[in-house]
Amino acid sequence: MKPNSHNAISTTSVKDHDLPAYTVRISDRAKYVSLSLSMETGLEVVIPCNYDHRKIPELIQQKREWIARNQRKLHEREAFLQSQDPHLLPDxxxxxxxxxxxxxxxxxxxxxxxxxxxxxxxxxxxxxxxxxxxxxxxxxxxxxxxxxxxxxxxxxxxxxxxxxxxxxxxxxxxxxxxxxxxxxxxxxxxxxxxxxxxxxxxxxxxxxxxxxxxxxxxxxxxxxxxxxxxxxxxxxxxxxxxxxxxxxxxxxxx
Ligand SMILES: [Zn+2]
Missing domain, CATH: 3.30.2010.10 (Metalloproteases ("zincins"), catalytic domain)
Known part of the structure; x- marks a missing residue:
């Protein structure tokens, strides 16, 4: 239910050896930095325009527990969907x-x-x-x-x-x-x-x-x-x- 982000102006993919893969999105509406995780976009860091990119790895590091917990939830969801037969029609x-x-x-x-x-x-x-x-x-x-x-x-x-x-x-x-x-x-x-x-x-x-x-x-x-x-x-x-x-x-x- 994150507020919509049509005003996003750029997205960058980042890979760091020790950190989970994530993308960075600069939003001119965001006032604070925030993290989101979804099946569609994976881990996304939304930052205000003036945010210093160099702080991001540390932020990810701090939020690792949250990220791991939510990644687990997403995997559960995927496993659940796969366990059901999506080809069957509902009665x-x-x-x-x-x-x-x-x-x-x-x-x-x-x-x-x-x-x-x-x-x-x-x-x-x-x-x-x-x-x-x-x-x-x-x-x-x-x-x-x-x-x-x-x-x-x-x-x-x-x-x-x-x-x-x-x-x-x-x-x-x-x-x-x-x-x-x-x-x-x-x-x-x-x-x-x-x-x-x-x-x-x-x-x-x-x-x-x-x-x-x-x-x-x-x-x-x-x-x-x-x-x-x-x-x-x-x-x-x-x-x-x-x-x-x-x-x-x-x-x-x-
Ligand atoms: Zn909301």
């Missing part, structure tokens, strides 16, 4: 945020395309057509989920924004591997459609977190004070988000 969807459990039925027909029909009253999705085309089925299921998120998550954001009186400019639903949400300096919020799989109070926390970034574009003490005003249990919930990827179904990963 149900547990959309915790909506407290809905959808059943999925696949109906093979002579048609070359794929059709999705929903029966809301019994929470059932019927996918018909060339259902042997797993790739196509996944594509349409994901599309269905994105649309659902656009309705549900966006209207929830609107409600929460009103309740805590923190307005935003726009909201976009996206598909990201490791980010639950982000907020730009222009108060444009992006949210991951996979939030549909998380508990409602966790989703609300993500929304509160991003809305508080409309006031503070960092994770300063002031920022967390503002978050705690709207969600006093933010620490536990934020921690639980690290584990939350485990309940996002593996078939959604490319």
């Amino acid at each position: 149900s969807l547990n959309l915790r945020s909506l407290q809905q459990q959808w059943q999925i039925e696949y109906i093979p027909t002579a048609s070359k395309g794929i059709q999705i029909k929903e029966n809301k009253s019994i929470s059932k999705l019927m996918i018909s057509g060339n259902v042997n085309d797993i790739h196509a089925c996944k594509f349409f299921l994901k599309k269905w989920l994105m649309k659902l998120a656009e309705g549900h998550i966006c209207s929830r954001l609107k409600q929460v924004s009103k309740r805590i009186n923190l307005p935003y400019n726009s909201v976009t639903i996206r598909s990201q591997k490791t980010l639950w949400g982000s907020c730009s300096g222009k108060k444009n919020i992006s949210l991951n459609y996979k939030l549909l799989f998380l508990e409602p109070h966790v989703v609300d926390y993500v929304l509160i977190h991003e809305l508080c970034h409309t006031v503070y574009m960092n994770h300063s003490d002031q920022f967390w004070r503002l978050v705690s005003k709207f969600q006093p249990q933010y620490k536990e919930i934020d921690k639980s988000l690290n584990q939350a990827w485990k309940i996002v179904p593996a078939w959604l990963e490319p």
Whole structure:
């Protein structure tokens, strides 16, 4: 949930014998140096423009424990994804945020395309057509989920924004591997459609977190004070988000 970093002006890859490999990104918005770790970019050091590069190796050295712990988590995630068969299609969807459990039925027909029909009253999705085309089925299921998120998550954001009186400019639903949400300096919020799989109070926390970034574009003490005003249990919930990827179904990963 790091604030978005469209204003990054350069990235450099660094290799040092004793240190884990990392990239350095100079951000004209960053006030402090920060570290992040993700499957997409690996270890990244984000530094303000005027930061002295020579201090970075020492910083990495100091943060080694944190880096090792989080690298372990990432590897766990990868192992978990590999242990699940991503080629299998799901027969149900547990959309915790909506407290809905959808059943999925696949109906093979002579048609070359794929059709999705929903029966809301019994929470059932019927996918018909060339259902042997797993790739196509996944594509349409994901599309269905994105649309659902656009309705549900966006209207929830609107409600929460009103309740805590923190307005935003726009909201976009996206598909990201490791980010639950982000907020730009222009108060444009992006949210991951996979939030549909998380508990409602966790989703609300993500929304509160991003809305508080409309006031503070960092994770300063002031920022967390503002978050705690709207969600006093933010620490536990934020921690639980690290584990939350485990309940996002593996078939959604490319
Ligand atoms: Zn954040």
